[in-house]
Amino acid sequence: MNGEINFNVNINENINQIKGVLGNSNDLLVRIFDINTKKTVIKLAILYISGLADEKKLDNLSLEFNQLINSNNYDFQKSLDTFYERLKASFLCSSKAMEGFDYETLYNQILSGNTIILIDGYPKFLIFETFGPESRSVSEPTSQTIVRGPKEGFTEKISTNISQLRRIIKDKSMKIENMTIGDLTKTSVAMVYLDQIAKTEIVDEVRTRLSNIQVDGILESGYIEEFIKDDPYSIFPTVLNSEKPDSVAAGLLEGKVAIVVDGTPFVLTVPAFFTDFLQVSEDYYHHFIIASVVRIIRIISLFLSLTVPAIYIALTTFHHEMIPTPLLISIASQREGVPFPPFFEAILMELTFEVLREAGIRMPRAIGSAISIVGALVLGQAAVQAGIISAVVVIIVSLTAITSFAIPNYSLSNAIRILRFIMMILANSFGIFGLYVGIMILVLHLSKLKSIGVPYLTPYAPRIYRENKDTFLRYPFWKLNNRPSMTSKSKEPRIKTNAPISGDKQQQELK
Amino acid sequence: MKLKKRAFIIIILTTMLCIFLSGCWNNRRIDSLAFAISMGFDKTDKGILLTVEVLNPHAIASQKTINEPTVVLYTEEGQSTNELVRKIITQSSRKVNVTHLQTVVFGEEFAKEGISDVLDYLTREHQVRTDLYFVVARENTAYRILNNLTKLDTNPSVKLSASLKASDETWAGTRTVKVIDLVNSIISDGAEPAITGVIMTGHSKVDDNLDDLKEVKADPLKIIDLAVFKKDKLVGWLNESECKGYNYVTNHVPSSMTYVEDRDYGIIGLEVIGTKTKVEASLENGKPIITVNMKIRVNIESATDKIDLSKGDNIHYVENLAEAKLTKNVGLSIMKAKRLQSDIFGFGDVVHRTYPKEWEKFKDDWDKEFAKMPVVIKGTVRVVKTGTISNSYFMKEKK
Structure with a gap:
């Protein structure tokens, strides 16, 4: 069954064995036919799995086969070798033809949707690439919606995804390295990078990490993300995922390496920095002042989402003097008659919100509206009116909810969501002091993190002044001269026009 | 390896203990505190008569209308200020918290005896903010000044501090003093302190009858005149x-x-x-x-x-x-x-x-x-x- 050369040459025996190994499943189609030559009759067999092979490609193949059979000018007098070579050469135009001579290859190829042609009495077989399963067409990404910019997203098909990248970057330096990961799923994974920009160390590191993955199956790029992450226990994402070809292409232009995984529209980009998770491709399509302000709003949202409930708990249980008197009067009057301490109150409402959020995602669409009614009316309003929860806490929970939605990356948003609870516990035990220590530990942790060997807080720590132009603020394009030095080896400026271009200036330069 | 794992568990456990055992220490819930917003000091035979005006959040709560005043007055007689502040717990269910103290009222007789002890308490106690205002009740006691309900601002002390603050900025006839300036001018050789006075206008009756508030009349409290001190003792009025x-x-x-x-x-x-x-x-x-x-x-x-x-x-x-x-x-x-x-x-x-x-x-x-x-x-x-x-x-x- 395995082994290389001992391919059984008898075609009927072969077919029976293949059928047996594949469990006599009825989606394996076998066609046996004869080719009459002047001297002998050559027996051929075509095998493929019906659902995996593309109908169109099969049609083409059979068309060419018909031509071959009908044109009787094939004179195979010498041997099967010449017949085989002629056969192989005559199909080159329709689809890729490869050859194989052992069972292992045969099973792999047939299960990958390719078509096999066996020749009776000959130890080699031909493989035609006919893989083309049913797949989704390119559509708008659902997880990253935008107002302005390309609306197409990646699909589950790796070849479509790579072609989308190819269509954006039409340069010969874009390299694609294919590999197969997963002992059973044999998922094809492609590493895409720009040869002249990406740092060789990073590319090599990514390649080694990917090739060292030993697992039975890869079902989504999240598997790969967890395997190649530098600090596997850290809650912060150090691998960026995106559903949008334009943002992946932007990463490639900065010297990053994209990892495209078959079967998922989420393409990974490494190395990823903390600031990358707060940026959106749309930032670059709008005016730079607007983009900068929006980025600042996102950073404020991140901070608020992390700390607002903790600050509320700290102020109401420890630091009453820090609340302005009129506000204190209002909070005190609202808290009058509320049976729970602020910490419990806040935890209760935050948990309720998290449950609502989780339920909202998992619920069937049709009953989704019921969730919002229960959440908003029953929990929010009734709890306040019944005096179980104070109105301030409802405001605070809504604020954290809104601010957490303003974080563009879902992975980072999730991390902040969990850390918020830790901050609340710290605030309840040590007040503002605890919150402060918590934030300090968080910053230390962030500075320790690395993404494929590159510090996570680049360009803040290590501080690179020149590259601070595209972090909290987005400078105009004509100021973003250099590629990030941590990821790109090319010292060539990416923007060669210095000032805003105007006709007058060009004329002056000409003179 | 095993040792490392054990050390890790011990560190985690001690951190957890730190967090959860200290959890209740110094944890004071807003609804378990009585926020003092003004204090009055008067002289009596036993020493000091302390009047503390405390917020009544119950009455301020917006949705229900309760026929209750927005503040509660507690008085206590004794010798030492800090002892008296704590002793109020014997009358009230909540501990008095002075972090939001806004105004301190001295009775005229008390001011004549000297205010330095009170100033010492207010500057030494870490909870007290430094932005509180002082007033001297002219020809009156602090208790009678605080025992009034006011209009516009439902809260008499908030009214007092708000009008002190506003008049300081827009009217030359009054002057407010912060605690630091007051202490500085007392200890300085070449300067003496002066504090704004407050009087009760004819309208007021000494009771906290809510029906009084329904009449269209002016507020009973008026900021007027300036109390002149020599060191910490009141000597006269401008x-x-x-x-x-x-x-x-x-x-x-x-x-x-x-x-x-x-x-x-x-x-x-x-x-x-x-x-x-x-x-x-x-x-x-x-x-x-x-x-x-x-x-x-x-x-x-x-x-x-x-x-x-x-x-x-x-x-x-x-x-x-x-x-x-x-x-x-x-x-x-x-x-x-x-x-x-x-x-x-x-x-x-x-x-x-x-x-x-x-x-x-x-x-x-x-x-x-x-x-x-x-x-x-x-x-x-x-x-x-x-x-x-x-x-x-x-x-x-x-x-």
Whole structure:
């Protein structure tokens, strides 16, 4: 069954064995036919799995086969070798033809949707690439919606995804390295990078990490993300995922390496920095002042989402003097008659919100509206009116909810969501002091993190002044001269026009 | 490896213990505290009568209307302030918290005995904010001042501190003092403290009857006059115009209203939009002389039809009238202070700064030196604008 050369040459025996190994499943189609030559009759067999092979490609193949059979000018007098070579050469135009001579290859190829042609009495077989399963067409990404910019997203098909990248970057330096990961799923994974920009160390590191993955199956790029992450226990994402070809292409232009995984529209980009998770491709399509302000709003949202409930708990249980008197009067009057301490109150409402959020995602669409009614009316309003929860806490929970939605990356948003609870516990035990220590530990942790060997807080720590132009603020394009030095080896400026271009200036330069 | 794992678990456990065992320590919930917003101090036979006005959040709660006052008064008699504050728990279900103390009211009798003990408590206690205001109840006790309900601001103490703050910025006739300034002026050799007074107007009855609030009447509390202290003891009062003089000398009139009166032109209202006062000291025959130089900018706010404001001479005339009134007010307030032998203007500090060596001679007996010292008052008033119109509309009709 395995082994290389001992391919059984008898075609009927072969077919029976293949059928047996594949469990006599009825989606394996076998066609046996004869080719009459002047001297002998050559027996051929075509095998493929019906659902995996593309109908169109099969049609083409059979068309060419018909031509071959009908044109009787094939004179195979010498041997099967010449017949085989002629056969192989005559199909080159329709689809890729490869050859194989052992069972292992045969099973792999047939299960990958390719078509096999066996020749009776000959130890080699031909493989035609006919893989083309049913797949989704390119559509708008659902997880990253935008107002302005390309609306197409990646699909589950790796070849479509790579072609989308190819269509954006039409340069010969874009390299694609294919590999197969997963002992059973044999998922094809492609590493895409720009040869002249990406740092060789990073590319090599990514390649080694990917090739060292030993697992039975890869079902989504999240598997790969967890395997190649530098600090596997850290809650912060150090691998960026995106559903949008334009943002992946932007990463490639900065010297990053994209990892495209078959079967998922989420393409990974490494190395990823903390600031990358707060940026959106749309930032670059709008005016730079607007983009900068929006980025600042996102950073404020991140901070608020992390700390607002903790600050509320700290102020109401420890630091009453820090609340302005009129506000204190209002909070005190609202808290009058509320049976729970602020910490419990806040935890209760935050948990309720998290449950609502989780339920909202998992619920069937049709009953989704019921969730919002229960959440908003029953929990929010009734709890306040019944005096179980104070109105301030409802405001605070809504604020954290809104601010957490303003974080563009879902992975980072999730991390902040969990850390918020830790901050609340710290605030309840040590007040503002605890919150402060918590934030300090968080910053230390962030500075320790690395993404494929590159510090996570680049360009803040290590501080690179020149590259601070595209972090909290987005400078105009004509100021973003250099590629990030941590990821790109090319010292060539990416923007060669210095000032805003105007006709007058060009004329002056000409003179 | 095993050791490392065990060490890790021990670290985690100790951190958890730190967090959860200390959880209740010093944890004070808002609804378990009684927030004192003002304190009153009166003198009694037993020592101090402490009146604490505490917020009643129950009554402020917006949705329900409860026939309850927004504040609750607690009184306690004894010797030591901090003991009395804590002792209120015997009357109230909640512990008194002084972090939001806004005003401190001294009864007149108490102020005469000295306020330094209270100031020590307020500056030593870490919970007290430093932005609270002081007032002295003129011819009254602090208890009676605090035992009033006010309008507009439902809360008497909030009303008191709000009107103190507002009048400090917009009216020259009052003066607020923060705790730091008060302590500084007490310990300084060349300056004495002065605190705004508060009186009860005729309307008020001493009870906290809510029905009283339903009548359309003015608030029972009025900020007026200035209590003059010598060290920490009350020695006398400046009336409203003298208080204005005091504020002009100490450069503390961000904005105010005044008027000048003339036989021919009637009453002309002026808005003070800026003052700049320089106090300088000089020595003559070894004795100090103080020169007060005031530059005041005013706008004309109201005028009668008798004066033609389009003429420069008339404007000058108004300026001269205002200068005369200003120097008179300032003179009166300095005279009063001299009579009380209390240098509330801080002239001593000016002498100290200018002549540090000679100051040693006057230092010990500055009160008497101050009473004898000649003070030169120079006032310059400049009219900047005459408002949005120049002459009164009614002037033409008479012609």
